[in-house]
Amino acid sequence: MSSTSTAGAVPHAVRLGVRRGWTEFVQSLRSSQDQWFYLFTAFLAVGYLYLRRDTPVDDTGLLLPSVALPSILAGLVAFGLVIGPAYSLAMEKEDGTLLRAKAVPHGLVGYFAGQIVLHSSSLVPQTIAVLVPSFLLFDDLMAQPSGWFTVAWVLALGLLATLPIGMMIGALVPSVQKVGMWGMLPVMVLAGISGIFYPVQALWGWVQVVAQLFPMYWLGLGMRSAFLPDSYAALEIGGSWRTWQTVAVLGTWAVVGALVAPGLLRRMARRQSGSQVAAAKEAATQWVR
Amino acid sequence: MSPPPAPVIEVRDLRMRYGDKDVLTGVDFVVQPGEVVCLLGPNGAGKTTTIEILEGFRERSAGEVVVLGEDPRRASEGWRARTGVVLQSWRDHARWTPRTLLDQVGGYYAPYATPERPRPIPTDELLDVVGLDDLADQKIATFSGGQRRRLDVAMGIIGRPELLFLDEPTAGFDPQARREFHHVVHRLADLEHTTILLTTHDLDEAEKLADRVLILAGGRIVADDTAEQLALRAALEVEVKWSRGGERFVHSTDDATDFVRRLLTEPGEPVVDLEVRRASLEDAYLDLVQRHEAGQSDEAVRAFREVV
Numbered sequence: 001m002s003s004t005s006t007a008g009a010v011p012h013a014v015r016l017g018v019r020r021g022w023t024e025f026v027q028s029l030r031s032s033q034d035q036w037f038y039l040f041t042a043f044l045a046v047g048y049l050y051l052r053r054d055t056p057v058d059d060t061g062l063l064l065p066s067v068a069l070p071s072i073l074a075g076l077v078a079f080g081l082v083i084g085p086a087y088s089l090a091m092e093k094e095d096g097t098l099l100r101a102k103a104v105p106h107g108l109v110g111y112f113a114g115q116i117v118l119h120s121s122s123l124v125p126q127t128i129a130v131l132v133p134s135f136l137l138f139d140d141l142m143a144q145p146s147g148w149f150t151v152a153w154v155l156a157l158g159l160l161a162t163l164p165i166g167m168m169i170g171a172l173v174p175s176v177q178k179v180g181m182w183g184m185l186p187v188m189v190l191a192g193i194s195g196i197f198y199p200v201q202a203l204w205g206w207v208q209v210v211a212q213l214f215p216m217y218w219l220g221l222g223m224r225s226a227f228l229p230d231s232y233a234a235l236e237i238g239g240s241w242r243t244w245q246t247v248a249v250l251g252t253w254a255v256v257g258a259l260v261a262p263g264l265l266r267r268m269a270r271r272q273s274g275s276q277v278a279a280a281k282e283a284a285t286q287w288v289r
Numbered sequence: 290m291s292p293p294p295a296p297v298i299e300v301r302d303l304r305m306r307y308g309d310k311d312v313l314t315g316v317d318f319v320v321q322p323g324e325v326v327c328l329l330g331p332n333g334a335g336k337t338t339t340i341e342i343l344e345g346f347r348e349r350s351a352g353e354v355v356v357l358g359e360d361p362r363r364a365s366e367g368w369r370a371r372t373g374v375v376l377q378s379w380r381d382h383a384r385w386t387p388r389t390l391l392d393q394v395g396g397y398y399a400p401y402a403t404p405e406r407p408r409p410i411p412t413d414e415l416l417d418v419v420g421l422d423d424l425a426d427q428k429i430a431t432f433s434g435g436q437r438r439r440l441d442v443a444m445g446i447i448g449r450p451e452l453l454f455l456d457e458p459t460a461g462f463d464p465q466a467r468r469e470f471h472h473v474v475h476r477l478a479d480l481e482h483t484t485i486l487l488t489t490h491d492l493d494e495a496e497k498l499a500d501r502v503l504i505l506a507g508g509r510i511v512a513d514d515t516a517e518q519l520a521l522r523a524a525l526e527v528e529v530k531w532s533r534g535g536e537r538f539v540h541s542t543d544d545a546t547d548f549v550r551r552l553l554t555e556p557g558e559p560v561v562d563l564e565v566r567r568a569s570l571e572d573a574y575l576d577l578v579q580r581h582e583a584g585q586s587d588e589a590v591r592a593f594r595e596v597v
Binding site: 008009012013016019020023024027028031092095096097099100102103104105106107110272273274275277278281 | 337338341344346347366367369370373374376377378379380381382384385389393394396397398399400401444448456
């Protein structure tokens with residue numbers, strides 16, 4: 001009886017999930033809390049570039065904003081795509097959003113589709129908030145117009161590589177308070193060693209190896225290859241933009257994420273129950289333990 | 290003639306163990322289609338554990354559970370569509386409005402609509418049923434506890450469930466909201482023939498809503514009957530109050546009929562303000578739980594003696 005009428009239930013749930021994500025994205029754009037977050041991070045990034053607007057970079061003939069903007073942009077994107085979903089999942093397993101999705105037929109399919117849409121779309125205000133004031137304030141940011149094409153594919157691949165990491169952290173952390181320890185801290189450390197703020201070539205050899213294992217370094221390298229003239233590539237590791245390696249490393253992370261994340265998310269969802277939500281509610285009223 | 294309908298819930302020897310603590314030690318019960326059954330019991334008796342196992346939200350240690358013909362542990366999404374769960378909301382979906390949220394949640398039930406059970410219930414109709422039509426476009430973050438609970442109920446019944454689970458549904462309701470909620474439950478049971486399993490702490494609520502009451506104590510069902518029969522079976526004394534010659538009297542008896550007959554035929558001033566109060570479900574419940582706990586402590590004493 002049900003097999004004929006419910007055959008399209010999964011694609012139907014994905015469509016509902018996309019609508020769910022879009023609704024939450026629009027809600028986020030209208031929320032002063034989220035507007036503040038976008039403006040504040042953009043203010044810090046652009047403020048830093050502005051203070052050092054006249055600093056030359058070695059003997060490349062470039063000024064610091066040109067070199068640092070692509071790296072900072074990559075850092076913000078990686079940060080947003082890891083910490084954003086990690087916080088939302090950790091929060092929504094505590095507050096019962098996930099349990100509600102579980103109580104509805106194919107609700108989890110819709111929920112995760114919604115999360116992917118929401119966090120992917122949040123890339124747009126995040127990058128616009130940094131790029132618009134930067135292009136108004138500084139010159140020589142984009143060496144060739146074709147760089148925008150590179151920006152697009154690096155962002156898309158970076159999204160696929162980092163979003164599953166954020167969702168996996170969100171699935172694994174025991175509580176919202178632990179996202180700082182298991183999400184924030186590693187991302188900060190990686191940002192520190194991935195050439196976002198400080199050239200990676202100046203660090204010890206083993207640190208360079210560690211940095212190159214994670215997507216953040218490659219996201220930064222890809223962004224620099226998009227914005228900077230080819231002559232600058234000589235200063236990178238190996239003296240080249242290593243475009244194919246960028247595709248390979250980010251692609252590997254994307255594939256591994258796509259394979260591992262669904263299992264972890266299913267495991268997290270299986271453990272959801274009303275008493276777990278009630279216990280989290282109880283725990284939230286007790287900050288000091 | 291069609292065969293008798295299969296039970297909606299069948300639980301046999303359900304056991305649950307957390308670490309080395311046995312919470313359920315062999316729960317058995319059956320719920321028939323259209324019944325409203327209330328699970329009562331002291332805190333920590335395992336009411337929530339039982340209902341979560343039946344909802345498919347929790348793994349069990351042992352025992353057989355069949356709900357709407359499927360094992361909830363491995364239930365299909367089609368089974369999900371036929372069940373409803375009223376969850377206690379906290380701070381989820383704060384930026385949503387009831388209308389957008391109900392439209393979103395209801396959408397998932399649409400592929401499971403049947404001619405007898407059109408799914409989902411249209412949002413406007415549902416908002417009216419739970420009395421949120423005036424607040425339909427307000428942010429949920431601004432809602433009071435009672436308003437949020439009404440939205441919880443709406444989300445639980447939006448798929449026109451054949452079986453509805455309610456875990457302490459009226460906790461935090463004011464008396465008026467409670468009465469309105471009881472009205473919604475009666476409506477579901479009478480008009481939609483929804484089978485309902487609820488837990489509550491409120492014995493008055495159990496008496497008003499439930500066709501049958503199950504009392505869970507010490508990890509098993511210790512009583513299974515109508516609220517009325519439970520009160521009768523508790524065989525507690527009946528309280529008789531009356532006035533005579535301006536003076537008030539109270540007497541407890543196990544045969545109220547005989548006592549009242551004798552009282553009325555006694556010579557002297559006429560009896561006025563006669564009141565006969567039968568034991569309520571509350572009396573029966575407290576008596577049962579108390580006796581049960583006393584029995585358990587007896588066992589504990591025996592075990593202790595054997596060791597010494």
